[in-house]
Amino acid sequence: MSRGAKNVFVASRLPKRAGVSGWVATLPPRRPRPALSEAILADVAIIGGGFAGLSAAHRLSQLDPTLRVALFEAGIVGEGPAGANSGFIIDLPHEVSSDDFSGESEGKFRDSVLLQRSAIALASQLASENGWGEALFDPCGRYSIAMSEEGDRHLEAYSQQLSKMGEAHRLLKGKEIEAVTGSKAFTSGLFSPGTVIIQPAAYVRSAAECLKAPVRLYERTPVLSFERSGDGWLLKTPHGSVQAAKIILANNGHAESFGFFRRRLLHVFTYASMTEEFDPARLGGDRKWAATPALPMGTTVRRINTGGGDRILIRSRYSYNPGIEITDAAIRSAGGLHDRKFAHRFPALAGVGMQYRWGGAMALTHNHVPAFGEIERGVFAACGCNGLGASNSTAAGMAAAERVLGHQSELVGVYSRLAAPVLLPPQPLTTIGAKIHLAWREWRAGTE
Known part of the structure; x- marks a missing residue:
């Protein structure tokens, strides 16, 4: 970036796709909107x-x-990090860390819920107005699942915190969570009904297609620079x-590519693999469910009903990549871990291979x-996003739009109270x- 008296900001790098997301690969082709010319x-x-x-x-x-x-959009809508997302628009924080649940932690909890439920409200409105079906947008809730005594204890403690906040949820013991997942590997679960499950690539495609004039979308159009021009900006x-x-x-993270938030952003990739289709009769339980891990940086799992068969998504492994790009070798390495986690959780699916592997930037x-x-001024x-990209990024985009227009709301109020x-x-x-921190957190997650 160069930045002088004229306030010129030049992109030092452009986004690069990290593998082919299974969400994108399993969708029909789409014609991108024309580039700006x-x-x-x-x-x-x-x-x-x-x-x-x-x-x-x-x-x-x-x-x-x-x-x-x-x-x-520098690339094609849905083929960037949004389309690599695991597809949870979550309404509740994963945990509240304070043991005594002080007033400060309660306030942070409520602010987080307001942000995430604002995101769900916008997404729900778009789904209702445009007739999106459950394959794209499903307000079915999510599970947190445990595979160890430590994970069980964590879910029990979280359940107590949710009860104090008056939040609906349900704890499930081993047999109950097995009835959902079809797997004996899981020892307990916690169901929270407010999460929306999406097909992320289809969601962002559909959100793009229903934009109304005079909003105009330009794909394959990276912004190379912007500079002060009169009272506004020339991009x-x-x-x-x-x-x-x-x-x-x-x-x-590419805000840093224009010179903003230097030495304030940690560029972390997470990785996912998606199986080939398998006969649903091979695995008991529900044919569609989504689960986050009981312990931070554990393994996210989804079972996806695709009509012709079912698939399992496994997301795990984190890496720090300050250049905001990863190699195919890194994706293959994470894929080996996914294979082992898949085999451990679903022995009944022996022989089912992974068809797609990819990484996504946070x-x-x-x-x-x-x-x-x-x-x-004016930027x-x-x-x-700090993870939870579908929820946090949606809320941040909404709040930024409101700030641009000087609109006051509870959402803007929450953001105004946050530190830099x-x-x-x-x-x-x-x-x-x-x-070291990522490796330690993954080690702490253990079998989860």
């Missing part, structure tokens, strides 16, 4: 066509249907440009807050610390 005017330009960018565009359109919005792309009054950066901050707010960030991302240690300390 001329000079245009817009009231708001949005950089990034994932959960945050699409949600910002829809929220802007809701608040002011006359607003000219230009949304730029340049490979074959066009846009003069916009305001900008929303909805490109998560942007974390050391103090677990988003990279959010007005970072230059607003909705980045730093703290500075990370200098290199190589950050890399050493991040890799």
Whole structure:
């Protein structure tokens, strides 16, 4: 990035796809929207066509249907990190860490719930208005599942916390969770009904297709730079440009590629594998369910009913990659771990192979807050998802849209109370610390 008196911000790198997501590969072909090839005017330009960018565009359109919005996606909608997501729009935090459940932790819990349920409200409205079916958008809830005594204790403690907050949930013992999953490997589970399960690539595709004019989406159109121009900003792309009054950066970790939040974002990849289709008669239990692990950084599992057969998704393994890209070798290495986890959980499916493997980028901050707010005059960030990308990025995109228009809401209030991302240690300390911490957290998760 170069940044001088004229406020010029130049992208130092562009997003790269990390393998082929099974979510994308199992969808029918789609014709992308044309790339920008001329000079245009817009009231708001949005950089990034994932959960945050699409949600910002829809929220802007809701608040002011006359607003000219230009949304730029560097690649093809659904084929970036959003389409690599595990597909949980979660309404509750994974845990509340305070043992005595103090007023401060209760407040953080309620703020987190407000953010995540705001995301679900927008997603539910889009699903209702556009007739999305359960294969794309299913408000069926989720399970947290344990495979060890430690995991069991964690779910029991979490259940007590949820009870104190008046949140509906249900604990399941071994036989009960086996009846859901068809697997004897799981020792207990906790069901929470508020989570929505999505086919993430289909969701972001559909959210893009239902954008209403004068919102315009440009795919295969990376923003290469933007600079101050009069009272607004001039954004340049490979074959066009846009003069916009305001900008929303909805490109998560790639905000750093423009020079923002330097030494404040941790670029972490998580990995997933999806099996080939198998005969559903081979595995008992429900044919469609989704489960997060009882312990942090454990293994996420989904059973997907595809009509012609079923598939299992396994997500596990985390790596720190400050260059915001990974190699095929890293995906293969994570895939070996997935194979072992799959075999342990589902011995009845011996011989069923993995058909798709991929990685997805996340942007974390050391103090677990988003990279959010007005970072230059007229430039607003909705980045730093800290995991839970479908929920947190959607909420951040909505809040950024509201900030752009000066709209006051409870959602904006929550973001206004959050601290800024703290500075990370200098290199190589950050890399050493991040890799040790990730390895330790995965070791702590154990069999989970």
